[in-house]
Amino acid sequence: MQKNRFLSYLPSLVAIIAVGLLAFIYHHQSRVNAAADIKAEVADKTDSLRTRLQSQIDGGIHLSRGVASILSRNPDMTQVEFSRVVSEIFTDLPEVINIAWAPDMVITRVHPVKGNEQAIGLDFRTLPDQLDAVVKARDTGQIVLVGPINLVQGGRGFIFRVPVYAPGDDTVLFKGLLSLVFDMDAFLAKSGMTDPGNGIEVAVAVDHGKFGPVEMMLGPLDLVNDRPVTEQVLIPGGSWTIFARPSEGWEAAERPPFYDRLLLFVVGLLILVPLVMANALAVSRQATIREMEITARRLKGVMENAPGAYVSFKMFQDGSQQIEYISDVCKDIWGIDRETILADGQVLWNTVFPEDLAGFKEEIQRALETRRPWHFKWRITTPTGEVKWLEGRGRMTPLPDGSIRRDSFAVDITEQKQRDEDFERQAEMVRQAQKQESIGHMTGGVAHDFNNLLAVVRGSLELLRDDLEEEGIEDDDRLSLIGTAIQAADRGAELTKSMLSFARRARLNPEVVDLNEVVKETEAWAGRTLPATIDVQVDLAPVLPKIWVDRGSTASAILNLIVNARDAMPxxxxxxxxxEQQQLDARTIQQHGEAIDPGTYVVLTISDSGEGISEAIRERIFEPFFSTKHPGKGSGLGLSMVQGFVKQSGGTIRVTSQPGQGTTFKLYFKPHEGQKVLSGAESGLRGDTPPAALRILLAEDDEGVRAVLTATLDRLGHNVEAAETGDAALALFQKDPAFDLLITDIVMPGHLQGTDLAREIRQIDTALPVIFLSGYARDADAVGGDMDPTEIRLMKPVRRKVLAEAIERAIAARRNI
Structure with a gap:
């Protein structure tokens, strides 16, 4: 019976034992995990405190060495200079409460002076308790840290004893001792040791060896023996040890109250879900491992995805160096894998352009000598032959073993460099265009005024020649002189035409032109002037659209380029x-800085195998009066005229050349797209018989031109009413509109210009013929491209014969209306 009862309770007993056992195991494991987690958290915080404390100590050492370096060069600085230097260097270090300079072991300078006056004159050799540290610093040349000690200023602190040496003739000379007094509480507080927000309790002790006594600087002594997390901080001549534990102690920190409450709930479920809970525990541990792996991958990703390569060099005193670390991005930048570079760092130097290598090494040497950051831009050639631009920055860090660590960061700036070069090239194109435009405005203005002068000179000479011919004197030398003068005036007119062609203001008479036909004609007669040593090859496209250009100017441009090619091949x-035909896209046009529209163009190419043109000269060949030929062999206007004509015709010109490889000129013209109205000069209108005496209204602001035109028209048998402005001419016409013809300058002072005057008069007499006069084509263009048959444009200076023919055409056109 008792056996059966026992057997009936056996399952419950087994269950209770199993639940109790599992609960015990779980509780124990939870405490172990909690202890591990809290210890890891304390270790992280302790390491952070150690890092900050180590940084403060290293910073104090670097700054003290900086002051020592200044004192080694100027040991006799005054108190004012000493205070100024020290206050500038240690302005952000309130924990440094006293700095003293003791040349030859006797304190002569202190900062701050107030409160430390008694220290001035103190001889360390008379202080037995400080003499050992002082002598050690002097004899070893190393910084000695003394402390912790009770400070005269109150509280506890420690002292840096920094020996100062200066180079002598044969050896270094001991100049004195620099002492820096640190307030312990302020120093430790700055590093966060006493911050209650850390969540940990900290103690700091001075290391006196493995079996030496423990000298506490901060915190309770019992913490040392309470399973603390420890970290070491290196100080001159020794180390400090940081001991840490949770603020509430290990027992309280390791107790998981949440798990205790959870255990009450889990006890009833352990029989049903023991495996689930065990799995949950395993999953929890695995999640921790995954988080650590994710963190590691993130750190690696930051390094690899940075826009450049990090490289760490170790530079030895004998001048050699080795690469200790380089990020994997090196493969993308140098085209060399990480393992190869680490095996032989010289491969990176081998990629540097020879032209940049010396400057690069000089910059590294400068940084090495001055301990200041370095910065340099250089070119490399990868193993595949690709040229890249790199920009690097870095700094030098001295190491205890006397070597130097050079931390460097290199970035591929090839695309940026190309953008900068493209921008500079575009800017240069804009500057050249502005320069050409300015010269064009000046040239046009000069040519305009010069044409007015030539109009007066030539017209006066023609009138004088008529007077002499009426005298009927045989072999009159005066007629020969006048003829010579007229020829000189015509040459002056040709010169202004050349200037206007460069300025793109020349008067053009465009027509539909077959470029192939012009090339054949020009080459046929120009080719006979070429020496037999030049082989002329003509390859014309069988199908080529016609173009809308001035035929004579086109032939002149071809001739000019042929002559230049001949001179380049002596x-x-x-x-x-x-x-040929060629398609130009917007990108290509923009690269050349041209003001034309994308589309199809008719291209004329003239190439030679001559001497070629250097880049410096190629940039100037289109400048007016620039020539590389000997004096008297060229005016320097040829290519500028060609460029002006092509651009005025709506096209562009390009040149490619290399010294010794010949030169190629390409002229681009827009194809003709439709019928255009010809000007009066092109229309061929001509009267059958000279017109009878006409009543002509003349509007011309230049007094000399007006007088010559009036006299010329009088000689032609016409009656002339002359006015110096468009407003005055309109007043004459309104007073008496019985005029047969209007001859007017285009640009005049007053309210009405020539085109305005014609428009106002046409409102009164719609069929009145008009002849426009202009000094250069820009004024003539104001009349418009589409003209009435009764409108004619003439360029000054106007020959009397041309003026007479223009009057005949204008009157004949009126009869045909």
Missing amino acids: RGGALKITT
Whole structure:
């Protein structure tokens, strides 16, 4: 019976035992995990405190060495200079409460002076309790840390004893001792040791060896023996040890109250879900491992995804160096894998352009000598032959073993460099365009005024020649002189036409032109002037759209380029002339800085195998009066005229050349797209018989031109009413509109310009013929491209014959209306 009862309770007993056993195991494991987690958290915080404390100590050492370096060069500085230097260097270090300078072991300078006056004159050799540290610093040349000690200023602190040496003739000379007094509480508080918000209790002790006594600087002594987390801080001549534990102690920190409450709930479920809870525990541990792996991958990703390569060099005193670390991005930048670079760091130097290598090494040497950051831009050639621009920055860090660590960061700036070069090239194109435009405005203005002068000179000479011819004197030398003068005036007119062609203001008479036909005609007669040593090759496109250009100017441009090619081949060579169609896109046009529209163009190419043109000269060949030919061999206007004509015709010109490889000029013209109205000069209108005496209204602001035109028209048998402005001419016409013809300058002072005057008069007499006069084509263009048959444009200076023919055409056109 008792056995059966026992058997009936056996399952419950087994269950209770199993639940109790599992609960015990779980509780114990939870405490172990909690202890591990809290210890890891305390270790992280302690390491952070150690890092900050170590940084403060290292910073104090670097700054004290900086002051020592200044004192070694100027040991006799005054108190004012000493205080100024020290206050500037230690302005952000309130924990430094006293700094003293003791040349030859006797304190002569202190900072701050107030409160430390008694220290001035103190001889360390008379202080037995400080003499050992002082002598050690002097004899070893190393910084000695003394402390912790009770400070005269109150509280506890420690002292840096910094020996100061200066170079002598044969050896270094001991100059004195620099002492820095640190307030212990302020020093430790700055590092966060006493911050209650850390969540940990901290103690700091001075290390006196493995079996030496423990000298506490901060915190309770019992913490040392309470399973603390420890970290070491290196100080001159020794180390400090940081001991840490949770603020509430290990027992309270390791007790998981949440798990205790959870255990009450889990006890009833352990029989059903023991495996679930065990799995949960395993999953929890695995999650911790995954988080650590994720963190590691993130850190690696930051390094690898940075826009450049991090490289750490170790530079030895014998001048050699080795690469200790380089990020994997090196493969993308140098085209060399990480293992190869780490095996032989010289491979990176081998990629540097020879032209940049010396400057690069000089910059590294400067940084090495001055301990200041370095910065340099250089070019490299990768193993595949690709050229790249790199920009690097870095700094030098001295190491205890006497070597130098050079931390460097290199970035590929090839695309940025290309953008900068493209921008500079575009800016240069804009500057050249502005320069050409300015010269064009000046040239046009000069040519305009010069044409007015030539109009007066030539017209007066023609009138004088008529008077002499009426005298009927045979072999009159005066007529010969006048003829010579008229020829000189015509040459002056041709010169202004050349200037206007460069300025893109020349008067053009465009027509539909077959470029192939012009090339054949020009090459046929110009080719006979070429020496037999030049082989001329002509390759014309069988199908080529016609173009809308001035035929004579086109032939002149071809001739000019042929002559230049001949002069570039004094020993003979090949001259090739081709025509073709070519499509220009917006990107190509923008790269050349051209003011034309994208589309199809008719291209004339003239190439030679001559001497070629250097880049410096190529940038100037289109400048007016610039020539590389000997004096008297060229005016320097040829290419500028060609460029002006092509651009005025709506096209562009390009040149490619290398010294010794010949030169190629390409002229681009827009294809003709439709019928255009011809000007009066092109229309061929001509009266059958000279007109009878006409009543002509003349509007011209230049007094000399007006007088010559009036006299010329009088000689032609016409009655002339002259006015110096458009407003005065309109007043004459309104008073008496019985005029047969209006001759007017285009640009005049007053309210009405020539085109305005014609428009106002046409409102009164719609069929009145008009002849426009202009000094250059820009004024003539104001009339408009589409003209009435009764409108004619003439360029000054106007020959009397041309003026008479224009009057005949204008009157004939009126009869045909």
